[in-house]
Amino acid sequence: MNVITARLLTALLLVSLVACERRPPEYHEQLLVFGTVVDVKLYGVDAKRGAPLVAQLAEDFEYMHETWHAWHPGSLGRVNQLLPSGATFAVGPSLLPLIKRSQELSARSGGLFNPAIGKLIALWGFASDEPPSGPPPTEAQIRAILDSKPAMTDLHLDGINIRSDNPAVKLDFGAFAKGYAVDRAIERLREAGIVDAVVNAGGDLRAIGRHGQRPWRIGIRHPRGEGILASVEVEGDESVFTSGDYERYFDWQGKRYDHIIDPRSGRPAKGLSSVTVFADQADLADAAATALFVAGPKDWLPVARAMGVSGVMLVDDAGNVQMTPGIRERIHFEMDEPPPVVISEAL
Ligand code: ADP
Numbered sequence: 598m599n600v601i602t603a604r605l606l607t608a609l610l611l612v613s614l615v616a617c618e619r620r621p622p623e624y625h626e627q628l629l630v631f632g633t634v635v636d637v638k639l640y641g642v643d644a645k646r647g648a649p650l651v652a653q654l655a656e657d658f659e660y661m662h663e664t665w666h667a668w669h670p671g672s673l674g675r676v677n678q679l680l681p682s683g684a685t686f687a688v689g690p691s692l693l694p695l696i697k698r699s700q701e702l703s704a705r706s707g708g709l710f711n712p713a714i715g716k717l718i719a720l721w722g723f724a725s726d727e728p729p730s731g732p733p734p735t736e737a738q739i740r741a742i743l744d745s746k747p748a749m750t751d752l753h754l755d756g757i758n759i760r761s762d763n764p765a766v767k768l769d770f771g772a773f774a775k776g777y778a779v780d781r782a783i784e785r786l787r788e789a790g791i792v793d794a795v796v797n798a799g800g801d802l803r804a805i806g807r808h809g810q811r812p813w814r815i816g817i818r819h820p821r822g823e824g825i826l827a828s829v830e831v832e833g834d835e836s837v838f839t840s841g842d843y844e845r846y847f848d849w850q851g852k853r854y855d856h857i858i859d860p861r862s863g864r865p866a867k868g869l870s871s872v873t874v875f876a877d878q879a880d881l882a883d884a885a886a887t888a889l890f891v892a893g894p895k896d897w898l899p900v901a902r903a904m905g906v907s908g909v910m911l912v913d914d915a916g917n918v919q920m921t922p923g924i925r926e927r928i929h930f931e932m933d934e935p936p937p938v939v940i941s942e943a944l
């Protein structure tokens with residue numbers, strides 16, 4: 598080896614060592630909020646910068662959880678107590694945008710996403726932190742609530758004031774608050790100058806930017822049993838939310854009753870075991886996952902179009918999978934025998 602080659606090699610070695618040292622740091626923390634694990638990953642961020650940011654997010658999440666909880670004493674609890682009186686009263690400022698946004702998304706879903714059906718949710722026993730054990734309510738009990746037709750259009754907002762036309766309205770944001778909170782977290786991170794991040798609330802997430810040289814890689818839960826059904830790469834800015842019948846349910850006399858209620862029948866929605874929605878915002882993805890779950894295996898496509906989501910994957914009761922063409926190209930099944938897949942019309 599001549600001197601020049603040796604020098605060159607030394608230089609190369611040095612460059613690669615420096616490159617190793619300079620590999621961007623990554624900050625990763627898990628928070629216990631919203632009854633789930635919220636996993637925050639920040640790429641290119643060290644602990645000194647990341648820890649206080651995530652501490653701030655934790656504080657925000659706690660606040661949102663208490664303020665937006667339908668059944669705990671707090672801002673939304675108070676709203677739910679006052680609404681049946683028909684009187685006009687002032688809403689807590691953090692609730693106003695949440696109510697407005699959910700009115701808009703409920704309208705787009707044709708009322709299948711309907712946070713005004715809190716009374717039905719409570720009737721089925723899903724208002725408590727513990728899953729119910731049954732028995733299911735009677736047809737007469739369900740009918741009594743359905744006949745009063747609680748809907749988001751019964752609510753009238755004027756500045757900071759609210760009034761309900763319908764005493765049967767009780768707000769439950771269980772289908773969408775997590776998505777809304779994830780959006781606020783991403784907003785806060787962006788304000789702090791973060792460009793590459795994932796906020797993942799128990800498998801429901803929004804990702805921005807990239808993981809260095811590659812996109813973020815995320816898993817989609819299997820609706821039956823533990824583990825991952827599929828993985829997918831996301832980058833730029835995308836939200837992926839899954840609604841399923843496996844989250845909260847009870848079994849009664851051999852039948853499963855889960856926590857997603859069809860506002861038309863007043864009963865748990867049938868036909869699907871999970872719906873994964875891809876969208877540009879987490880609150881939309883969350884509300885749409887619930888709405889498409891209610892729409893069911895035959896009628897979800899027009900609802901997905903009306904809501905403006907960018908991709909869908911559904912697993913029906915029998916384990917068959919349907920997906921939109923763009924998603925098929927991106928999904929990688931994480932199992933030895935991938936399930937049968939039907940590609941739907943494009944959105
Ligand atoms: P997950 O908790 O599995 O993410 P969802 O986002 O679908 O599921 O939220 C389900 C929760 O939403 C229920 O526990 C209930 O509080 C509420 N909910 C149930 N059915 C509806 C519906 N049709 N529209 C709006 N909210 C609903």
Ligand code: MG
Binds near residue numbers: 773840
């Ligand atoms: Mg949802």
